[in-house]
Amino acid sequence: TLDKTEQTNNSNAHPKLILTAQGVKDIRAQLGTIPIFDKTLATVKEEVDAEIASGIHMPIPKDYSGGYSHDRHKRNFVVLQKAGVLYQILDDEKYAKYVKDMLMQYEAMYKTLPVHPKTRSYARGKLFWQCLNDSNWLAYVSQAYDCIYNYLSEDERQQLETNLFRPFADYISVENPQFYNRVHNHSTWGNAAVGMIGLVMDDDELVQRALYGIKDANLDANAKDNDGGFINKDGKAGFLANLEEPFSPDGYYTEGPYYQRYAMYPFLIFGEALQNVKPELEIFKYKDSVLLKSVNALLQLSDAKGNFFPLNDGQKGMSTKTNALVSAVDITYHFGNQDAGLLSVAKAQDKVMLDDTGLSVALGLKENKEEPFSKTSINLSDGSDGDEGGVAILRAKNEDLTLVFKYAAQGLSHGHYDKLSFSLYDKTDEVLQDYGLARYVNIEQKGGGNYLKENKTWAKQTIAHNTLTINETSHFNGKYDVGSQHHSVLHYFSSEDETIQVVSAKEDNAYPGSELLRTMALIYDEDLGKPFILDIMKVNSITKNQYDLPFYYFGQVLSTNFEYETPKTLNVLGSKNGFQHVYLEAKSKKLSNNGQFSWMHQNKFYSLTTITNPNDELLFTRIGANDPDFNLRRDPAIQLRRKNTDNTVFVSVIESHGNYSPVTELATNSRSEIKELKVLLDTEDYTAITIATVNDKTKIFITANTNASKKVKHAVEINGTSYNWTGTHYYK
């Protein structure tokens, strides 16, 4: 028989899935000279050795996530994959034996294992409460199996494949088509798991099922999953459909970065497996290299600390350091064009994949090829054809200020009713937050770690976002079926001029009869000092409405230029659509032409200046009403309310203008630079705003509301002065 490392040209050689026989050869040759790889290997070895020493634990499945049986089986598949890798790289049979022994115990248990006893999922697994986690298991364990394939006898392989792997793959696919046969991140995991075990077993039926879905599945087009998402409206299924549909041509994943991060592992690991075993598919070139583009998009969708923007159902704190991004970065570096910027991300991750791709990265770092990863202003289209809105990111001064503007499609079942909403970051903090989700992932005390009811009643609602709510109802009346049919539309995006970068988008469907056009500019003008945001929300409506425009800040009220009254007891702001979760802490008494509000957070000073009418109200609100389990954070907002109005425009400036040291006790630039904002002109075609500063500088910004051509010439006369320019907007 051939030594397993000499079987590189044999397509039935193992390992072949992620590690390859040639890769193993190369890695062994470099071991001890590739620091980041060596360090990762040492950590993994220590971890696996400790697990081997503690013995095999094989509890009967019974818990939700956070419970012992769940966590133990999750740990098992992670350790199995690592032990398989260690067997290959270190050529030490103790690892192969450990993998074999545990797989045999799984085989013994799985044969007679009933469906998991917990009933909450629309697709219950066997090892776990949902097929999703069973799929995670199989995607990892197929790698372990591949690594010890040649260590096992033919009979042992047959035993495992017949009693464990094949039934396992069938259970999560043909026995659960409502899970497997759809376009959804759950299905991507299912497809990858089935495909990977199929590639290892050389079972083409499974591989075809992975790529193209179950051919004859009959699913109710109107059925919904636990999150309220349609299970399969249009019959699309399989890995290629999952690659086709949720990614835009720019690599934006319609559920947002938190779910994209989660999905990256099966997309890229199965991509790597297909590239290794079926290179003729050219999976990384599929859809104009969308898999590789998606990794760049995802890295761009993070703040200066590398934390992903919590769009839709995103949990805050998830970052580019997550393991799924280690594989994404290494695979993109290896199978893409060795972008030196990725090496600095890998360096920050401080670990690599223990495979051919990690070796490439380790060699790149060893040769000091890394460059800083370039975080830029970027417009990411949404929709499989890139024509369903998008997410724009404007950045100034090396991430000193970052605006995230969302004008995307619904984002499947994890989408929020947040058309034209935005969030704002400075170098170290959220300035105006996106609330994120109402869930404590894997913290069992909080609803088993699952979505809490407040995710629907609060986090998804429009009022939970920095965008316009009309008549205390959410966009599309909070109806997923309706929201799923629409998306906002880009008006223009302009990031060429560092002095003023602008994004403008329209939303005509969220509120039938009302048209919203929001234009947001990130202005970094040496005349004015620090970068700031100009926000213009223009509304046309056929009815008179109540408008609410909140800004979710953090920290302590510092000062206002208006008087306000505080109630004796705190009452809720409304009765439904999220308003029932908000307390009214104070209300402005009388506003002049500009309302100015300054606050302080983490020793920094911020201000919002907004144009106000005499009948407008500025509300100080705080989240937390009707929250019987303390599931919500008690975060505040300042909220502009305008009643009984049809056509109108909301104009605001948001500044991060100073800081405070509690050690020196010195306050620097603690006051706003803005003296006054004025609407100079507001017509169907143009909106013109003047920004006057306390240093008596005045700037004018004019945006073209109807013609977004970059080439058209505009001529506008305002109060006897002519303004002439070419393109979407004017600033001087």
Place this chain on the structure above:
Amino acid sequence: TLDKTEQTNNSNAHPKLILTAQGVKDIRAQLGTIPIFDKTLATVKEEVDAEIASGIHMPIPKDYSGGYSHDRHKRNFVVLQKAGVLYQILDDEKYAKYVKDMLMQYEAMYKTLPVHPKTRSYARGKLFWQCLNDSNWLAYVSQAYDCIYNYLSEDERQQLETNLFRPFADYISVENPQFYNRVHNHSTWGNAAVGMIGLVMDDDELVQRALYGIKDANLDANAKDNDGGFINKDGKAGFLANLEEPFSPDGYYTEGPYYQRYAMYPFLIFGEALQNVKPELEIFKYKDSVLLKSVNALLQLSDAKGNFFPLNDGQKGMSTKTNALVSAVDITYHFGNQDAGLLSVAKAQDKVMLDDTGLSVALGLKENKEEPFSKTSINLSDGSDGDEGGVAILRAKNEDLTLVFKYAAQGLSHGHYDKLSFSLYDKTDEVLQDYGLARYVNIEQKGGGNYLKENKTWAKQTIAHNTLTINETSHFNGKYDVGSQHHSVLHYFSSEDETIQVVSAKEDNAYPGSELLRTMALIYDEDLGKPFILDIMKVNSITKNQYDLPFYYFGQVLSTNFEYETPKTLNVLGSKNGFQHVYLEAKSKKLSNNGQFSWMHQNKFYSLTTITNPNDELLFTRIGANDPDFNLRRDPAIQLRRKNTDNTVFVSVIESHGNYSPVTELATNSRSEIKELKVLLDTEDYTAITIATVNDKTKIFITANTNASKKVKHAVEINGTSYNWTGTHYYK
């Protein structure tokens, strides 16, 4: 004439006050070879050069702190001192000329300067709104004058002394005895300022006035200052009285670390000046070296990040990195016994004094002599004789858990009504907070940066602290005159055994008719895992009362072992004594024998387990009611309420038991280790508690309530078992 650096043996040589002629010689010899000194010097030079380039700014005084004239004159005295030093060290006349020019402008202005126009202070200054800031000015400027003394002509010196320094010193002393002639940190600044200019001018009248106060001042013994503190009850005054009175023999400063930090500079800089010019006084040996001891005490009064515990009116975030601690550490190192631990504090400060003491530190660091500064469990007595209560700090596992227990005297006018209160820290965060003060120092938008009315109505009140409030009134009925007559009394302190460290103290005066004995143990027992706190608050009262015992945590409610109800609208908890500032967010429905509450903050898991009676209530409260200017933080508490009870005991365990990673989404040890707490025995003489863990381990703790001798033998029989031990407490 002699070269100025050769006049070392001439007591009239200059500089002599802080820098000495010999020191200048030594520094010049070492320049370029002493990294931390060289770096500090370069920073200071850059700063002063920029100021010189920007010209001299001499606004007419008009603002409160935070306003331009205030900030500019504050900046001026800082820069003058530094420019003087640069002249000496760099021997560059441009610095001397700059100092001279600015001093001459001050001389021109001061001659005719009226009292400062702002009227809020009980002792208005001339350059600033209060004499305190004028004193700061003189303490710094006397150093600048000393540095350029020999650069000036006799006539110039006479002009400055006659028109500026002498009248300035007289104004802040004899013309404002209510400021100068008392025991208070304000007066310490005044004394130091007058003494330092006296030493430079060789004016013994001023030096005597500094050391011993104004001899014939006639002050109303019942007059109070802006903070409500008595101005001078007992006629004590002068620097030595200020050194005698507020420092305990352990070096604890009765106002607490925040004010001690502020006071350190005048204490130590004038100490250094006296040591240099009048070494025969042996000021650093005064009162058993209390000045040097106070620096160690202050360093111990900080959390693992070096932030001072915000006892009394302390602003959070002030830390051992503040400039006043740079001088304190350098002076203590130089004039003390060159403690290598201080070098590591200096290294973290990353700068040194530009004088003889900074040179010593720089040489110590250059020679790699530094060792880690030892943060220990320590009991610091309060009161000039050390017999007026104190502050105990218990630390476990290299600051993994730090308990701060306050059983001190009133703490002068900045004291809070917080007898037997505590705060708890882990390595990176506050676990159970001391609220601190209601003030935003130097942030003019918030009441000019001064104390806010909520400091009195909230921050000082008992309910704002983690201690017992009886019948919704504060200790001593919130009366300063009464509180000032009393202090708590140490029962025992035991930190020898790392497994269990205990502090116990009594308070019999805060509530006439009620006796409080609080015993707090920091238990770090390998059998039980992580360190935790056992808290036993025993009350005897002649009346039936309502008791409220809050625990001010941070973050998100995770779980409870009891049901609770949340109201539709939020109402205040009470009408006065701080209760009017608290909202009731939820109330327990029915409690069993233990109430358990878990929360999550900064990705860490915490639990409170407390013994409850069926009629007890656990209240979820939040600060922020009746706060019309948003001056208070919206921080939560869990509050145990027991009604209609005379003698009772409150027993709780507080744990920091786990953590969460938002990147791996894994929760580790998210649940409390405590299964049940029980009172086994509670008599006049003994309280015995059992702690049972979820791992079925049970420990017993018995504290002697009446006999605190470390030598006495105890024998107690409980439920047929005999417990025998020697000393204050038993634990097994």
